[in-house]
Amino acid sequence: xxxxxxxxxxxxxxxxxxxxxxxxxxxxxxxxxxxxxxxxxxxxxxxxxxxxxxxxxxxxxxxxxxxxxxxxxxxxxxxxxxxxxxxxxxxxxxxxxxxxxxxxxxxxxxxxxxxxxxxxxxxxxxxxxxxxxxxxxxxxxxxxxxxxxxxxxxxxxxxxxxxxxxxxxxxxxxxxxxxxxxxxxxxxxxxxxxxxxxxxxxxxxxxxxxxxxxxxxxxxxxxxxxxxxxxxxxxxxxxxxxxxxxxxxxxxxxxxxxxxxx
Amino acid sequence: xxxxxxxxxxxxxxxxxxxxxxxxxxxxxxxxxxxxxxxxxxxxxxxxxxxxxxxxxxxxxxxxxxxxxxxxxxxxxxxxxxxxxxxxxxxxxxxxxxxxxxxxxxxxxxxxxxxxxxxxxxxxxxxxxxxxxxxxxxxxxxxxxxxxxxxxxxxxxxxxxxxxxxxxxxxxxxxxxxxxxxxxxxxxxxxxxxxxxxxxxxxxxxxxxxxxxxxxxxxxxxxxxxxxxxxxxxxxxxxxxxxxxxxxxxxxxxxxx
Numbered sequence: 058x059x060x061x062x063x064x065x066x067x068x069x070x071x072x073x074x075x076x077x078x079x080x081x082x083x084x085x086x087x088x089x090x091x092x093x094x095x096x097x098x099x100x101x102x103x104x105x106x107x108x109x110x111x112x113x114x115x116x117x118x119x120x121x122x123x124x125x126x127x128x129x130x131x132x133x134x135x136x137x138x139x140x141x142x143x144x145x146x147x148x149x150x151x152x153x154x155x156x157x158x159x160x161x162x163x164x165x166x167x168x169x170x171x172x173x174x175x176x177x178x179x180x181x182x183x184x185x186x187x188x189x190x191x192x193x194x195x196x197x198x199x200x201x202x203x204x205x206x207x208x209x210x211x212x213x214x215x216x217x218x219x220x221x222x223x224x225x226x227x228x229x230x231x232x233x234x235x236x237x238x239x240x241x242x243x244x245x246x247x248x249x250x251x252x253x254x255x256x257x258x259x260x261x262x263x264x265x266x267x268x269x270x271x272x273x274x275x276x277x278x279x280x281x282x283x284x285x286x287x288x289x290x291x292x293x294x295x296x297x298x299x300x301x302x303x304x305x306x307x308x309x310x311x312x313x314x315x316x317x318x319x
Numbered sequence: 320x321x322x323x324x325x326x327x328x329x330x331x332x333x334x335x336x337x338x339x340x341x342x343x344x345x346x347x348x349x350x351x352x353x354x355x356x357x358x359x360x361x362x363x364x365x366x367x368x369x370x371x372x373x374x375x376x377x378x379x380x381x382x383x384x385x386x387x388x389x390x391x392x393x394x395x396x397x398x399x400x401x402x403x404x405x406x407x408x409x410x411x412x413x414x415x416x417x418x419x420x421x422x423x424x425x426x427x428x429x430x431x432x433x434x435x436x437x438x439x440x441x442x443x444x445x446x447x448x449x450x451x452x453x454x455x456x457x458x459x460x461x462x463x464x465x466x467x468x469x470x471x472x473x474x475x476x477x478x479x480x481x482x483x484x485x486x487x488x489x490x491x492x493x494x495x496x497x498x499x500x501x502x503x504x505x506x507x508x509x510x511x512x513x514x515x516x517x518x519x520x521x522x523x524x525x526x527x528x529x530x531x532x533x534x535x536x537x538x539x540x541x542x543x544x545x546x547x548x549x550x551x552x553x554x555x556x557x558x559x560x561x562x563x564x565x566x567x568x569x570x571x572x573x574x575x576x
Contacts, residue, residue, distance in 0.1 A: 074574065084488045136418035139570050159416035164344050173340060176333035177417050 063148060064229055064260040065111040065134055070143030072104040072129050103129040105284040106143070111277075113149070113228075114258040116251075118271040118292070120299050121281035127264045128233060130281065131155045134262060135231055149228030149260070152178050156233050158218030163207035167198055167217055170206055174221050188224050195250070196220035197243070216243060223250055229260045248274070268296045323562055326420040333419075337427035341402070342434060356438040360391055364446065371507060379509065381537070384452045387443055388536035389506045389529050392465070395436035396472050396525060397497045403428035403476035404483045404493050411576035421569040425476045433469070443536070455539030464531025464542075467550035471525060474557030477565035484568070484575050504529065524553035 076099045104126040111117045119127045132138045133145055135153045154160070160177045161170045171192055175185035193202050196216040198209075206214060222230065251274070255261065265271060271278045271292045278295035280288040280302075288298050327334065346352045367390070368383040379385050406424035407414065414421065447454060483489040504526060510517055520526060527542075527550035534542045 084486050087486070132415075137415065137573060153418035154416060156416045160413045162340060162344075164347055165340060169336075169340070173333075173336050176330075176336055177413070177419055182332045182336075 062113045063110045064113045064115070065148075065262060066144075066146040067107060067109050067130075067134065068144045068146075069106050069108050070104060070130075070133055070140040070145060071102055071106055072126070072133060072138055073141040074101050074103055075099075076101045102141075102284050104133070104140075104281075107281070107284075107286045108143075109279055109286060109289050111260055111262055113260055114255060115276045116255055116261040116263075116274055118275040118278045119262070119264045119281060120266070120268070120271060120278060120295065121287075122303055124283075125281040126284040127281055128155065129284075131231055131233060131262070131264055147229060150179075151229040152222055152225060152227040152231065154178060154222065155231055157222055158214060161206055161214070161218065164205055166205055167193075167196075167202040167209070170217070171221055174218075175225055178225055178227075180225055184225075188226075192217075192220045192224045195224060195246075212240065212243070219247060223247075223254060227259075229262070230254065232261075232263045234263075234265055268299065271296055320559065320562060322566070323422060326422050327426055330420060330423050334423050334427045334430055337423065338430035338434065341427065341431040345431075353438065356435045357442045360387065360394065360439045361442040361445070364390065364442070367507065377508070381450050381452045383446050384443075384450060385509075385533070385537050386507060387446055389533050391436060391439050391443060392468055392529055392532050393501065393504065393506055393525075394439070395432055396468060396475075397501070398435070399429045399432040399472050400475055400479060400493065400497065401490075402432060404479040404490050406476075407480050407484050407572055408487070408576055414573050414576055421572055422477075422565070425480045425565075426473070429469070429473055429476055447536070452537075453539065455535070457535040457539050457541060460535045460541055461532065463547065464528045464535070464550060467531070467547075467554045468525070468528035470551070470554030471528060471557045474554070474559070474561035477561035478557075481561075481565040481568050481572075484572050500525075521549075524557065527553060 107126075107130065119130065121127050129138065132155055133140050134147065135151070135155050136145075137153070137155065154177070158174075160174050162173070165173065168189070171189055172182065172185050175188070176182065180188075196213070196219070198213060198217055201209065201213060206217075209217070222232065251261065275292050277290065278292045279286060280295045280299050282302060287302075288295050342353070346355055349355060351358065364383060364387045367386055371377045371386070372379075372382040403425040406428045407421060410424050413419070446452075479489055479493055500523075503520065504523055505520060506529070510520055510526075510530075513520055527546050530546055531542050531550060534540060
């Protein structure tokens with residue numbers, strides 16, 4: 058750990074969803090069910106009693122199988138969800154967005170989207186005007202910046218989204234699948250930018266499905282399974298365990314094979 | 320209530336950009352663009368004025384001015400409501416991915432319709448000029464009923480936007496409600512035709528603010544103090560009730576959109 062001051066502190070958080078077995082989404086269905094006492098609800102904890110902290114300047118990856126609660130956890134850190142119990146404390150400015158390009162509107166131009174996205178993240182118009190050129194340069198959008206985003210290739214779209222997220226320069230960056238942006242050259246540029254971001258003692262918390270990203274870039278990793286925190290430790294340990302549980306449940310035959318041959 | 324003003328102030332730039340975005344999208348790819356904000360009421364008015372003054376023969380001088388002075392603020396009210404009722408559900412993608420105060424969405428929907436309304440006033444001026452209806456000094460009074468109407472609209476907006484999160488039937492019910500509401504409000508007819516049953520119409524909470532517009536533009540004198548007071552009481556009650564419902568539920572929206 059590079060520093061002892063804490064950027065994100067997650068204490069015993071639980072996120073409970075009330076799942077209607079068959080959610081009435083019209084008044085008619087509600088009445089019908091209400092009078093026949095048919096509304097069945099079930100509580101489901103997407104994240105159960107999870108605690109961890111992220112130090113300032115750390116890059117921490119969250120891994121886990123589908124439905125393990127990774128995104129839910131990220132949403133709680135961002136403040137999109139309020140934890141049902143427990144507490145999330147964040148020190149420093151945070152870009153409260155869990156997906157790159159969330160809030161981009163297809164009909165607006167790249168330039169207009171930069172502004173709206175920045176305002177959504179809580180920055181002022183003046184701050185965004187100052188950063189605009191840096192964002193455009195970084196994203197390598199060129200003249201397309203004045204064209205509606207719907208005309209962008211998916212690579213351009215993601216480049217612009219990444220550029221906005223990183224160039225608004227929050228203290229803490231949260232991202233779902235950050236490292237799948239653009240072509241090889243651009244990815245290299247992103248990593249370079251992330252290194253500079255971290256050199257400035259900034260914190261990154263991200264969710265990924267790609268174990269090599271974790272091993273290559275993270276100081277630490279967290280493994281979630283069925284909403285529980287299974288492991289919080291060195292990247293390679295976490296990856297080993299992740300591979301083990303993924304193999305064991307996802308592909309039972311593969312998991313069995315080594316046991317038979319050895 | 321204080322947090323409503325605080326959030327609105329803090330996010331004023333976002334609200335403004337979202338409102339502009341809505342207008343840009345509404346008029347995008349249309350050849351006449353923002354001119355539609357003028358043409359819409361103008362054309363609508365011409366149709367209604369023709370029907371009522373020549374076909375139905377309503378004996379009201381300068382019927383077009385009589386009508387449009389109330390029709391425009393009504394349209395502002397009704398359209399804000401239709402847009403805003405869908406504002407939370409319509410921004411589901413955003414709400415699920417970015418932490419942002421939920422009030423910005425209904426407020427932005429209202430703001431874009433306010434801009435539209437102010438543009439449409441140009442067509443009102445044109446009609447007054449063409450019909451040689453006098454320009455009364457009471458035009459200066461119009462910001463007062465507009466404020467009362469805005470308070471009421473904002474309250475109704477919060478109310479329906481919140482309900483619509485839980486039950487999507489609300490948008491459909493609202494459309495029918497607005498149609499009925501249009502006809503029980505003295506917009507195309509004068510309140511006097513109800514004779515001694517006028518009190519019945521006065522149960523309608525938007526009538527007082529709308530009355531201010533007709534008085535100011537068409538009649539050229541100020542509404543009674545009672546009527547002005549009533550317009551603000553209705554506006555404030557709507558805002559307090561609507562916002563209370565919205566505020567109490569806003570943290571839950573993300574789970575239902």
